[in-house]
Amino acid sequence: MKMLFDFFPVLLFFIVYKTVDIYAATAVLIAASAVQTFGHRMVKGSFEKSHVITLVLVALFGTLTLALHDEVFIKWKPTAINWLFAVVFIGSQFIGKKPVIERMMGANITLPSNVWTKLNIAWALFFIVLGALNLYVAFSFDTDTWVNFKLFGLMGLTFAFIIAQSFYLLPYLKETEKTD
Known part of the structure; x- marks a missing residue:
């Protein structure tokens, strides 16, 4: 929801x-x-x-x-947001005791600190790639294609990344269930 x-x-x-x-x-x-x-x-x-x-x-x-x-300015907006989120995720590796992904999800799941770090870096890289892809589509194709990509492409890639992340986390979640 x-x-x-x-x-x-x-x-x-x-x-x-x-x-x-x-x-x-x-x-x-x-x-x-x-x-x-x-x-x-x-x-x-x-x-x-x-x-x-x-x-x-x-x-x-x-x-x-x-x-x-x-319209060039609105086409830059998804890249600016994604790259800003990437900076926050990368910065959280050095500022504070926990990476931002652990701060966001740590109340719901327990993972080893090295897994939180890998997950945080993966999200940062994902945001960088999304920003770059947005620029590629925005400036290599017409506005109609970019609008379709903005809704379906970015959302689809985000869902795919979340599913891939779930498969990556599955062994750790099973470990947690066994220890409970």
């Missing part, structure tokens, strides 16, 4: 792009990101950091897209 909520603004962007144009879709993306961020705050009582970061970048790149009437 959370993942669907997280993709809500992108889905609305896609629908409005297909029915109107990139500029209307960008305006809807800004509004939907704001609703998502503040809606989470109203329901859960706190802001989710990833929503706030996304909202700031959507507002920045979206406003530039609308003000300058140039």
